[in-house]
Amino acid sequence: MERPLGKTVLPLSRVKKIIKQDEDIHSCSNASALLVSVATEMFIQKLADQSFQLAKLQKRKGIQYRDVADVVRKDDQFEFLSDLFSL
Amino acid sequence: MNPTNVGEHTELDDLALPRSIVMRLIKQVLPQKSTAQKEAVKAITNSATLFASYLTSAAGEISSTRNRKIVMPQDVLSALQEIEYPEFTSQLEAHLRAYEAALKDKKLKIPQVDEDKSTKKSRMEPQEKLEQETSYGMEEKDELEQEDVAEELAQEDILSEREDVDIEPTENPVEAGYIDTIHLTDATGNPIDEGSSDSDVHESEAELHESPNNSS
Numbered sequence: 001m002e003r004p005l006g007k008t009v010l011p012l013s014r015v016k017k018i019i020k021q022d023e024d025i026h027s028c029s030n031a032s033a034l035l036v037s038v039a040t041e042m043f044i045q046k047l048a049d050q051s052f053q054l055a056k057l058q059k060r061k062g063i064q065y066r067d068v069a070d071v072v073r074k075d076d077q078f079e080f081l082s083d084l085f086s087l
Numbered sequence: 088m089n090p091t092n093v094g095e096h097t098e099l100d101d102l103a104l105p106r107s108i109v110m111r112l113i114k115q116v117l118p119q120k121s122t123a124q125k126e127a128v129k130a131i132t133n134s135a136t137l138f139a140s141y142l143t144s145a146a147g148e149i150s151s152t153r154n155r156k157i158v159m160p161q162d163v164l165s166a167l168q169e170i171e172y173p174e175f176t177s178q179l180e181a182h183l184r185a186y187e188a189a190l191k192d193k194k195l196k197i198p199q200v201d202e203d204k205s206t207k208k209s210r211m212e213p214q215e216k217l218e219q220e221t222s223y224g225m226e227e228k229d230e231l232e233q234e235d236v237a238e239e240l241a242q243e244d245i246l247s248e249r250e251d252v253d254i255e256p257t258e259n260p261v262e263a264g265y266i267d268t269i270h271l272t273d274a275t276g277n278p279i280d281e282g283s284s285d286s287d288v289h290e291s292e293a294e295l296h297e298s299p300n301n302s303s
Contacts, residue, residue: 004185005181005182005184005185005186006182006183006184006185006186006187006188006189007182007185007186009108009111009112010104010105010108011104011105011108014102014104014105015104015139017102018102018136018139018140018143019139019140019143019158021102021140022140022143022144022147024144024147024148024151025143025144025147025158026156026157027156027157027158028143028157028158029157029158029159029160031159031160031183031186031187032146032158032159032160032162032163034182034183034186035160035163035164035179035182035183036139036142036143036146036163037139038178038179038182039138039139039142039163039167039172039175039179040104040135040138040139040142041112042175042178042179043134043135043138043172043175044109044112044113044131044132044134044135045112045113045115045116047131047134047135048112048113048116048117048123048131049116049117051127051131052116052117052121055121061118061120061121061122062121062122062123062124063113063117063121063122063123063124063127064124064126064127065124065126065127065130067127068127068130068131068134069130072134076171077171077172078134080137080138080141080170081134081137081138084099084130084133084134084137085130
């Protein structure tokens with residue numbers, strides 16, 4: 001979306017915290033953390049957009065939980081989330 | 088009917104990204120007047136945390152196959168292919184180039200040190216600053232600066248959009264003179280505050296990649 005390049009709107013400290021949870025990671029350059037952060041932003045928007053498309057199909061203007069869950073169920077790209085949605 | 092997995096509940100809550108920022112990101116892709124149920128936002132927030140660790144883990148694996156201990160940006164980009172999000176790469180590459188360019192700029196200008204988190208509000212003595220700089224190194228300093236920028240952006244998101252429109256013509260005087268209609272440069276260039284014509288190209292590229300997503 002429209003955001004300044006080379007910057008993220010997510011708090012980088014929080015993203016780094018998530019990265020540090022991974023025990024296989026020794027260290028991570030700041031540029032890498034930035035990329036993970038921006039990718040996560042894009043992911044949020046992708047998931048939101050696809051959820052909204054499902055809501056729209058049912059003539060709703062709001063995203064509901066089941067829309068998100070349906071996206072995860074139907075789209076292979078989101079398969080890694082299936083545990084979260086107990087599918 | 089508990090929508091979130093109870094087992095992972097607490098851990099994900101600790102690592103959750105700020106609701107307000109996630110909400111704003113979501114609203115950016117939805118048409119006006121559309122809403123998002125609280126549970127849906129929470130599900131997306133938790134998914135985002137999982138995505139970040141999913142991507143991190145893939146990047147970590149790639150860096151170890153390349154015999155490196157530090158995860159480098161190239162590993163993250165390769166990891167996106169690995170986890171089947173190749174559509175993100177071109178935009179991320181643009182971000183990486185802009186980030187590296189901004190880093191160079193900063194190093195040429197005043198190397199102003201941003202303090203450690205604990206001392207962020209109470210400014211340190213100049214000597215202490217120097218010690219901090221040497222002990223933490225350049226990387227740490229950049230991270231903190233980056234964070235400040237992110238916080239500022241979080242608060243002034245709407246404002247900055249307007250400012251950029253105003254600033255745009257003065258920032259790119261060459262382009263404004265070169266192209267007859269200023270509206271054209273506004274449409275492609277307004278979110279950029281670096282002002283380089285190079286990043287203009289990336290931005291329009293980025294828009295091209297975004298729009299099919301939105302319409303499909």
